[in-house]
Amino acid sequence: MTQRSLSSLNWVSQFLEGTPGDEVTGGSPRQVPGACWSRVRPEPMPEPVLRLWSDEVAREIGLEVAEPGLLGGNGLVEGMDPYAQRYGGYQFGNWAGQLGDGRAITLGEVVKGNRVMELQLKGSGKTPYSRFSDGRAVLRSSIREFLCSEAMHHLGVPTTRALSLVTTGEDVIRDVMYDGRPAPEPGAIVCRVAESFIRFGSFEIHSMSGDGRTLRILVDDTVRRHFPGHSSDTDEGLVEWLMEVAARTSQTIAHWMRVGFVHGVMNTDNMSIHGLTIDYGPYGWLEGFEPGWTPNTTDSGTRRYSYGQQAQIGAWNIARLLEAISPLMEDPVRLNGVLDSYYDSYREHSSRMWAEKLGLDEFEEGDGDLVTDLTSNLQLTETDMTIFFRLLSTIDGTDLENLDPAFYDEGEIRSDEWNAWLTRWWDRVDGKPDRGAMLQANPKYVLRNWMAQLAIDAAEKGDYSVAMELYEMLKNPYSEQSEHEEKWFSKRPEWARNRVGCSMLSCSS
Numbered sequence: 423m424t425q426r427s428l429s430s431l432n433w434v435s436q437f438l439e440g441t442p443g444d445e446v447t448g449g450s451p452r453q454v455p456g457a458c459w460s461r462v463r464p465e466p467m468p469e470p471v472l473r474l475w476s477d478e479v480a481r482e483i484g485l486e487v488a489e490p491g492l493l494g495g496n497g498l499v500e501g502m503d504p505y506a507q508r509y510g511g512y513q514f515g516n517w518a519g520q521l522g523d524g525r526a527i528t529l530g531e532v533v534k535g536n537r538v539m540e541l542q543l544k545g546s547g548k549t550p551y552s553r554f555s556d557g558r559a560v561l562r563s564s565i566r567e568f569l570c571s572e573a574m575h576h577l578g579v580p581t582t583r584a585l586s587l588v589t590t591g592e593d594v595i596r597d598v599m600y601d602g603r604p605a606p607e608p609g610a611i612v613c614r615v616a617e618s619f620i621r622f623g624s625f626e627i628h629s630m631s632g633d634g635r636t637l638r639i640l641v642d643d644t645v646r647r648h649f650p651g652h653s654s655d656t657d658e659g660l661v662e663w664l665m666e667v668a669a670r671t672s673q674t675i676a677h678w679m680r681v682g683f684v685h686g687v688m689n690t691d692n693m694s695i696h697g698l699t700i701d702y703g704p705y706g707w708l709e710g711f712e713p714g715w716t717p718n719t720t721d722s723g724t725r726r727y728s729y730g731q732q733a734q735i736g737a738w739n740i741a742r743l744l745e746a747i748s749p750l751m752e753d754p755v756r757l758n759g760v761l762d763s764y765y766d767s768y769r770e771h772s773s774r775m776w777a778e779k780l781g782l783d784e785f786e787e788g789d790g791d792l793v794t795d796l797t798s799n800l801q802l803t804e805t806d807m808t809i810f811f812r813l814l815s816t817i818d819g820t821d822l823e824n825l826d827p828a829f830y831d832e833g834e835i836r837s838d839e840w841n842a843w844l845t846r847w848w849d850r851v852d853g854k855p856d857r858g859a860m861l862q863a864n865p866k867y868v869l870r871n872w873m874a875q876l877a878i879d880a881a882e883k884g885d886y887s888v889a890m891e892l893y894e895m896l897k898n899p900y901s902e903q904s905e906h907e908e909k910w911f912s913k914r915p916e917w918a919r920n921r922v923g924c925s926m927l928s929c930s931s
């Protein structure tokens with residue numbers, strides 16, 4: 423029997439059929455008013471080589487073989503009708519106008535069972551939305567996207583997925599730290615997969631240009647295809663749909679807080695309408711527990727998108743989405759309830775996750791103080807978030823010594839504050855924390871910034887073994903995997919403290 427390849431999948435083009443698009447195919451960067459998409463062709467690459475592959479994602483879409491050529495943008499199979507999506511967005515709080523898929527090209531949608539999944543190449547060449555850039559992606563950012571999206575999935579965090587990573591055989595010029603020192607880097611293409619890549623900004627662009635007709639079509643099409651059980655026909659229907667979007671968004675952000683993930687660029691063009699984590703750029707993972715930390719150097723001045731700001735920014739972004747949908751409402755004031763529902767839903771998810779992290783049977787009044795005091799203790803001296811919570815999940819009694827490995831400098835441990843907190847926590851759980859829940863809420867392994875960087879350093883020399891090791895290990899982030907403990911259940915090494923790519927990332931990808 424022949425193996426199922428891309429050409430044997432059931433390709434459809436529901437987004438192209440359901441929404442208005444550009445009359446021109448391809449073409450140079452320009453404004454495309456009234457359109458939700460432009461047809462484009464991926465640019466052929468000189469030497470596509472498959473480097474990373476997700477068997478699981480392949481299985482989900484019904485694929486049995488990897489075809490590096492097609493996944494590197496060389497050629498199409500019957501049924502693919504590639505396009506770039508048009509969207510806008512608020513970047514760092516300011517309306518930025520038309521953005522769109524400047525370096526992402528959707529090959530098409532695949533139907534399998536009752537699911538439809540969109541396959542998109544990131545880094546496959548220019549589109550009408552490429553603005554001033556080249557439509558390419560570099561190996562380093564592609565490895566970061568591949569590893570992190572798969573790791574997030576296994577952590578239980580809603581996310582877009584990654585099917586493959588192909589190197590292109592072509593160099594791409596990037597000025598990593600925007601300091602006037604551009605250099606060639608290897609190019610790569612990730613094929614990513616999601617229900618859709620529709621963003622808050624996909625709606626905003628039509629609303630901001632006063633195009634109520636296109637907005638209406640996009641909303642109706644999105645709700646009908648992606649939110650079964652919902653309707654966009656009435657104010658009530660729209661409010662209920664938006665409450666669902668708000669609930670999913672709040673849940674995903676609560677998960678980010680649980681695992682210590684910082685997205686880094688929560689612009690509204692990077693907010694998925696499905697509430698998925700999307701667009702892995704200068705993201706990072708907390709090592710020391712620091713609410714003000716952001717890996718994104720572009721944001722180092724205001725720290726708008728730092729770890730501790732994410733829930734609030736989620737609300738700000740939901741508010742922009744509500745404004746975008748308001749022209750479709752007879753009584754837009756009813757949208758206020760959606761923002762309230764976002765906060766309620768965030769509080770609910772966050773409380774439940776804190777209860778799980780601390781092994782509480784449920785989150786009760788008074789537990790808020792336990793959490794607040796814990797988060798201030800975690801900032802007394804540099805303390806590794808992942809190691810702290812993992813050790814807390816197995817700690818016997820209230821012996822502070824068991825937590826030593828979480829602290830960077832054992833000489834600096836503030837025992838009084840810690841002993842007081844541990845005693846309180848131990849009393850609260852009656853000496854019987856729900857360890858099962860804790861071990862499922864507090865991962866042992868996450869994609870620490872320096873771990874991704876080690877995978878990149880090796881890959882840039884042609885060695886993908888570190889990337890593969892991390893990919894495999896991060897499939898089971900909650901299991902002990904003692905063989906990995908010494909190397910990867912470990913605080914940030916000193917070399918990574920100020921290294922570009924570990925503590926500092928830019929949007930240059």
Ligand code: AMP
Pocket residue numbers: 521522523524525526551552553555556557558559687691692701703929931
């Ligand atoms: P991001 O910061 O990755 O969310 O991207 C913001 C906008 O810039 C999106 O419209 C991207 O498509 C576009 N963009 C980012 N990198 C490139 C690139 N190398 N070529 C073309 N467009 C890009």
Ligand code: MG
Pocket residue numbers: 691692701
């Ligand atoms: Mg983006």
